[in-house]
Amino acid sequence: MSGYAECDYTHLMRLRLGLLLLHLSLPLSPALCAADPSPRDILATLNALRLDSQHVYTISPDDRIELHEGDAVLALDQGKLAFFQPFEDHITGFVFSGLGHSLAIPRSPVEKQQMARFLAAPILDQRFVSVYARFTDDTASYLLAQLSHASRQPAPDAGFAALWLPNVERLNANHSFRILFEKYSSSPRHFFHAGIDGILTGPFDVLVDSMRPENFLLGQPRAASGSAYYDVWTSYALPTSTPPPISFDALHYQINTTIRPDNSIEADASVDYRALAGGESVLFVHLSRALKVETVSLASGEALSFFQNEGLTEEELRLRGDDILCVFLPSPPKPGDTFTIRFRYRGNVIENYGNSVLFVGARESWYPHLGDASEFALYDLTFRWPKHLRLVATGQKSGEHEEGDFRVANWKSDRQVSEAGFNLGEYAVASISSANHSVAVYANKLLEEAILARLSHSAVAQEDFGRAGMPDPLRGGMHTTPALPPPPPPSPADALKSLAREVDSSITFYEKFCGPFPFHDLAVSQIPGTFGQGWPGLLYLSTYAFLPAEAQQRAGLSAATQESYTDIIPVHEVAHQWWGNVVGWSSYRDQWIDEGLAVYLALLFADSQKNSNRALLTWLTRYRKRLLTKPLDSDLAPADIGPVSMGTRLNSSKSPDAYDVVVYSKGPWIFHMLREMLRDPASHEPDAHFIALLHTLVFKYAEKALSTDDLQREVEAAMTHRMDLEGGRSMEWFFQQYIHGTGIPHYRVEFTVRHAEKGFQVRGKLFQTSVPRSFIAPVPLFANSASGHGNYLGTVIATGEETPFTFITAADPHKILIDPHMTLLCVTD
Ligand SMILES: [Zn+2]
Numbered sequence: 001m002s003g004y005a006e007c008d009y010t011h012l013m014r015l016r017l018g019l020l021l022l023h024l025s026l027p028l029s030p031a032l033c034a035a036d037p038s039p040r041d042i043l044a045t046l047n048a049l050r051l052d053s054q055h056v057y058t059i060s061p062d063d064r065i066e067l068h069e070g071d072a073v074l075a076l077d078q079g080k081l082a083f084f085q086p087f088e089d090h091i092t093g094f095v096f097s098g099l100g101h102s103l104a105i106p107r108s109p110v111e112k113q114q115m116a117r118f119l120a121a122p123i124l125d126q127r128f129v130s131v132y133a134r135f136t137d138d139t140a141s142y143l144l145a146q147l148s149h150a151s152r153q154p155a156p157d158a159g160f161a162a163l164w165l166p167n168v169e170r171l172n173a174n175h176s177f178r179i180l181f182e183k184y185s186s187s188p189r190h191f192f193h194a195g196i197d198g199i200l201t202g203p204f205d206v207l208v209d210s211m212r213p214e215n216f217l218l219g220q221p222r223a224a225s226g227s228a229y230y231d232v233w234t235s236y237a238l239p240t241s242t243p244p245p246i247s248f249d250a251l252h253y254q255i256n257t258t259i260r261p262d263n264s265i266e267a268d269a270s271v272d273y274r275a276l277a278g279g280e281s282v283l284f285v286h287l288s289r290a291l292k293v294e295t296v297s298l299a300s301g302e303a304l305s306f307f308q309n310e311g312l313t314e315e316e317l318r319l320r321g322d323d324i325l326c327v328f329l330p331s332p333p334k335p336g337d338t339f340t341i342r343f344r345y346r347g348n349v350i351e352n353y354g355n356s357v358l359f360v361g362a363r364e365s366w367y368p369h370l371g372d373a374s375e376f377a378l379y380d381l382t383f384r385w386p387k388h389l390r391l392v393a394t395g396q397k398s399g400e401h402e403e404g405d406f407r408v409a410n411w412k413s414d415r416q417v418s419e420a421g422f423n424l425g426e427y428a429v430a431s432i433s434s435a436n437h438s439v440a441v442y443a444n445k446l447l448e449e450a451i452l453a454r455l456s457h458s459a460v461a462q463e464d465f466g467r468a469g470m471p472d473p474l475r476g477g478m479h480t481t482p483a484l485p486p487p488p489p490p491s492p493a494d495a496l497k498s499l500a501r502e503v504d505s506s507i508t509f510y511e512k513f514c515g516p517f518p519f520h521d522l523a524v525s526q527i528p529g530t531f532g533q534g535w536p537g538l539l540y541l542s543t544y545a546f547l548p549a550e551a552q553q554r555a556g557l558s559a560a561t562q563e564s565y566t567d568i569i570p571v572h573e574v575a576h577q578w579w580g581n582v583v584g585w586s587s588y589r590d591q592w593i594d595e596g597l598a599v600y601l602a603l604l605f606a607d608s609q610k611n612s613n614r615a616l617l618t619w620l621t622r623y624r625k626r627l628l629t630k631p632l633d634s635d636l637a638p639a640d641i642g643p644v645s646m647g648t649r650l651n652s653s654k655s656p657d658a659y660d661v662v663v664y665s666k667g668p669w670i671f672h673m674l675r676e677m678l679r680d681p682a683s684h685e686p687d688a689h690f691i692a693l694l695h696t697l698v699f700k701y702a703e704k705a706l707s708t709d710d711l712q713r714e715v716e717a718a719m720t721h722r723m724d725l726e727g728g729r730s731m732e733w734f735f736q737q738y739i740h741g742t743g744i745p746h747y748r749v750e751f752t753v754r755h756a757e758k759g760f761q762v763r764g765k766l767f768q769t770s771v772p773r774s775f776i777a778p779v780p781l782f783a784n785s786a787s788g789h790g791n792y793l794g795t796v797i798a799t800g801e802e803t804p805f806t807f808i809t810a811a812d813p814h815k816i817l818i819d820p821h822m823t824l825l826c827v828t829d
Helices: 007-012 039-047 110-118 139-149 158-183 314-320 445-468 472-479 494-516 551-552 559-575 592-610 614-626 645-652 658-678 688-700 709-718 732-739
Strands: 051-058 067-068 072-084 093-104 124-137 191-198 202-209 216-222 227-236 248-259 265-277 281-285 292-299 305-308 325-326 338-347 350-352 357-362 376-386 390-393 396-403 406-414 422-425 426-431 438-444 522-529 531-533 538-544 746-755 759-769 778-785 792-801 802-809 817-818
Touching: 039 158, 039 305, 051 093, 051 158, 072 124, 072 139, 072 158, 072 202, 072 538, 093 139, 093 158, 110 124, 110 227, 110 645, 124 139, 124 158, 139 202, 139 390, 158 191, 202 390, 292 305, 292 325, 305 396, 350 406, 357 422, 376 390, 376 422, 390 406, 390 426, 390 438, 390 522, 422 438, 422 522, 422 538, 426 494, 494 522, 494 559, 494 592, 494 688, 494 709, 551 559, 559 592, 559 614, 592 614, 592 658, 592 709, 614 658, 645 658, 658 688, 658 732, 688 709, 746 817, 759 778, 759 792, 759 817, 778 802, 792 802
Parallel strands: 248 376, 438 522, 522 538
Antiparallel strands: 051 072, 067 072, 072 093, 093 124, 124 191, 191 202, 202 216, 216 227, 248 265, 265 338, 281 325, 292 338, 305 325, 350 357, 376 406, 390 422, 396 406, 426 438, 531 538, 746 759, 759 802, 778 792, 778 817
16 A cells, blocks of 8 residues: 555646646635634644544445446445545545456547557556545445445444554545635535556546546556656546636736845735635635745735645655645635735745856746736736845836845836746846837856856867877868967857847847737846746746857757757747737647747747758758657657647656657647648738738737637638638648647658650659548649759648549659658658
């Protein structure tokens, strides 16, 4: 039973599948009054629940004891079963040891494919030896009825209960919150969770929780190469379920933050909320566990009860704490009511990398944050920080001044945004202003110096190596060119200026595709590490993006990585100003849209630059190769792991980095294919349809979540006749194959040529492999004549394994080229 260490309900709650706690809040039942126990007392009671050792049931196969939970069936064939002691007359759990059998068949082909990836079969069909189950539904009465029907009488069995006691003690707290919240609900949304010890699979979870938009989940925690993963075997909404209502939205954040000389923060946030569903009085917000909440109160000053990692010790907090703060309102607000909550908290969310290189670690939870990336609000941020540092934040800055050893300034958002952020350091700055916007680039002075020192060190080492090598007599004798002097160290000032210019011109470029730049100011700030982030009006960029090519090379970056840091990543983050910061996403299944578009627009920008060297096609070729190449730590090539709409579920113990590869490589290809299909080469603006599509998306989905289904509808509204492969103005074929499907088609042609009356008759077959037989795609064919010119023959709609075609051409085609201009994500011979 040691496996239960991992069968942890809070772990499941933390999985960002769509999500979860933030969208739920539960009404305080009117019966609850001052004389009732406090939430804290109730939690303690729930944590103290033990098994009822006086009523243990013995089960045999003839009893046919079965549970149906969502799409899963759990048969308890033989063994012992004990219920938990009742909590307020309701039984909230049981344990079982013996032999049982679990069966589940996911509904959709994609979910079956994911099951097969983890279980080697598209269904769950596993025997198990024990179950730890907690629930708020009618599981107990359902089981009791079956036991009674089988004439099973319970008997005392202290030994059985004692055997389970350590697990019960350890696991209770994981479920107590979930049970408690439901007690506060006037329209409870039930859950059932079973942690099961499978004979072949090891521990796995069956979860049916109506608080999750996808209320049915099967999966298991797993360790691989020293890292912990949660492998989601399947997750989806059962057909009978309704999505949980959104209880509150945040309208306005006013956050006063003081940064102490030791980099700890002390803050006071007043947040205006509006009740949406009404009648609900528990509010969940994100707040880093590194920040300790001191008080939570209403505008009147009335203190509110709250839970923040309730009852955990410091060590437990690190190991299994979470970043969720739960606040109990004194009475349930009516729909439309607005109210303000004030939070005071302190702690350390700023990481210090030495040399005054500071960086905000808890990027999404450094303030009490309600909602996900599609919940937009206004922000008013005031910071006080040590005066030797510079601070940049989201919004428009005003009133910067000195107060003793501190500087103080205010940043206000000029439109609603989904999150706010800041960064600080000993910065050098370069800026560029135009009529509509300004760009300022901030880089750490001392970090630059540290990098320069390291670089000049490695430069010396290289020179030494050069001198030790054999002199080249030919070159030395024939030419008198003096040896090249060592390259000058990169100048931070020049690098900042050139980055500011690049960012500025990308803004102008994107405005054509996406409409006006949504903010006034864009601050670009340097962070240690290798990732980037595009906040509203604020970018975090890796140090590498600030280095000139030659310095990147000396720092050991490969050519493609250098190009990525210089040409793609900075402008990718700029594109997020529209895609992510104006158009949001809410489900993990839709995040690929913003990422895919931000990569694709970055490629188009890079391609538009002088000496771009066909950047678009170069990168698309690289991305296709990444999709087709199986990494060492993965069981499959990324193209076959799962669809882009599987989002972060692509990362698992079997493929730790698949999300990055699939979403960032296939995402831009999807938009490239759409652009190519919408393209009209004869028009003075060949991309007019594609541009109109993006403008519609920015306009219609501003400050909202854009889902994959929304995108399909908008593409269908914009599609041209040639895209209508199936008739009925449907892009279902494209979305099913490339967005909800896996695999990349391989194409090959065989053909014969005959003299015809006017020129040559070309007859042949287009062969399609590596994808399901139902796959269809428009495949352009070109003839390469003896003169080497590619003449467009026509587009064959590939259907099934082979599609015949006939063309008449003027010249004898020596060779047929399949999609030479790369309009389609495919592999050709
Ligand atoms: Zn991105």
